[in-house]
Amino acid sequence: MKGLAVGLLVSLVCWAPLLAQEGDRSLERISLALQQPLPTVRGVTPVESASPTTFGIFTLIPPTGRGEIVRVSVPIGELVSRAFKGVAAANQRRQEAAARRRVEAALTWFAEQEPSSKR
Numbered sequence: 001m002k003g004l005a006v007g008l009l010v011s012l013v014c015w016a017p018l019l020a021q022e023g024d025r026s027l028e029r030i031s032l033a034l035q036q037p038l039p040t041v042r043g044v045t046p047v048e049s050a051s052p053t054t055f056g057i058f059t060l061i062p063p064t065g066r067g068e069i070v071r072v073s074v075p076i077g078e079l080v081s082r083a084f085k086g087v088a089a090a091n092q093r094r095q096e097a098a099a100r101r102r103v104e105a106a107l108t109w110f111a112e113q114e115p116s117s118k119r
Helices: 002-035 076-113
Strands: 053-055 058-061 071-073
Touching: none
Parallel strands: none
Antiparallel strands: 053 058, 058 071
């Protein structure tokens, strides 16, 4: 029984460095594979000079990096600017409507205050 335990312990001690070496080789293989360019598929050529396509507010831009299918550009600054301009225009319309109501109320009050002899 002691012989079996000693044999198992020796085999574990011997295998530990071998397992560590296998891990290092696999990491090397992975890093080499990542550094190599992607293989090209026959019949499919990458489009180098594709121009951006616009769909409403979205702009589809051709991919520039590895692993990209398509890039989507959204003009956040323009959308925020448009929203603030819309809010400012609505506020201006409300203020003009309130000013018109005040002027009409003042004119009707003035007309009612006019002496009856001039009517």
